[in-house]
Amino acid sequence: MLLSQYSRAGGTPQIVVREGTEAYEVKTDLCLYALALDCIETGQPLRERIAALGVRDAVDIEALYAAGRLLPPVTHPDPAHLHITGTGLTHLGSAATRAEMHKAAQEHETDSMRMFRLGLEGGKPANGAAGVQPEWFYKGNGFALASPGAPLEAPEFAEDGGEEPEIAGIYLIAPDGTPVRLGWALANEFSDHVMERRNYLYLAHSKLRPAAIGPELLIGELPQSVEGWSRIRRGNETIFEQPFLSGEANMNHSLANLEHHHFKYKLFRQPGDVHVHMFGTATLSFAAGITPRDGDVFEIEAEPFGLPLRNPLSFAPLARPEPRIEIRAL
Incomplete structure (x- = not known):
């Protein structure tokens, strides 16, 4: 599993998950720091939490990279x-x-x-x-x-x-x-x-x-x-x-x-x-x-x-x- 973040239009981070060639937004408004801190406090592995949250839209991370939006x-x-x-x-x-x-x-x-x-x-x-x-x-x-x-x-x-x-x-x-x-x-x-x-x-x-x-x-x-x-x-x-x-x-x-x-x-x-x-x-x-x-x-x-x-x-x-x-x- 690969995780990344990009900057939304308002400047807040959006987590992206990729396994294989396809990348998707994770269904959360939390940044990876906040999500990881919550996983530590609840005892849930990060991989399991990402799977439980699920995904929404596919994203073109190469295009986000070229646009300077990757964090x-x-x-x-x-x-x-x-x-x-x-x-x-x-x-x-x-x-x-x-x-x-x-x-x-x-x-x-x-x-x-x-x-x-x-x-x-x-x-x-x-x-x-x-x-x-x-x-x-x-x-x-x-x-x-x-x-x-x-x-x-x-x-x-x-x-x-x-x-x-x-x-x-x-x-x-x-x-x-x-x-x-x-x-x-x-x-x-x-x-x-x-x-x-x-x-x-x-x-x-x-x-x-x-x-x-x-x-x-x-x-x-x-x-x-x-x-x-x-x-x-x-x-x-x-x-x-x-x-x-x-x-x-x-x-x-x-x-x-x-x-x-x-x-x-x-x-x-x-x-x-x-x-x-x-x-x-x-x-x-x-x-x-x-x-x-x-x-x-x-x-x-x-x-x-x-x-x-x-x-x-x-x-x-x-x-x-x-x-x-x-x-x-x-």
Whole structure:
């Protein structure tokens, strides 16, 4: 089952369900956030609730996509209570990509490679135990979440704007503080790789950029192996196209271990909050020497997730020297 949302004429979200090729409006005026919260409170699985509600009109989600009316599959009525985070160095091949970016003294193993090896050795513990913790990063809140088709905006001080094709888990925190996974979505974990390459301690800065998820939310289990494609289109030309692999079969951590090390912090178990947590990648156009330009379109697709995720790149006007933010005293 795939779920998505589009904006009605009045601006409120309408849930859409798709199984196979046909998509239909779900018979509800609730957004997916409100419907999921009600399912948690009543103990009814989301799939069962959708089936019980039934459907009405068929919809052309491709046409809605082209018209700019698709929304992220899950939003929060207060964007400050939606958290976008992720883990890095979780995929086979990701350490080699990162180490190449950060090589200053190749006679020594990089911190990135050491972190990756820790995952290989202890990222998939047996018997339900907690394994080694991964690299973790913060991207922002709901104000940084771009809709499918909407621009990914690089700020005026950005040195780069590059895609990272990933899978994200989407979670809603229950009233008792339990994280509840709603489903899985394609994600573009947009970053500034030029800044990151200058010094790996700039990684935190490089991640404070918008991100996009969707268009559709996969309900159920994530396949062990996910095979997709990452592309950059410039006008009518495809300037970058490369496959990417995800899913636990292609990772050095179990998904359960990555989830544990995010939600072990009580800060991230506040009732009613939404979490978009991205699980990393090993495929970057930056590693292939590509420099995206304003107007280029990123496209990420993988068969289990329905429609591809497409977002154009938008650079804010260059400002050099970087203007200082003025702070007003009260």
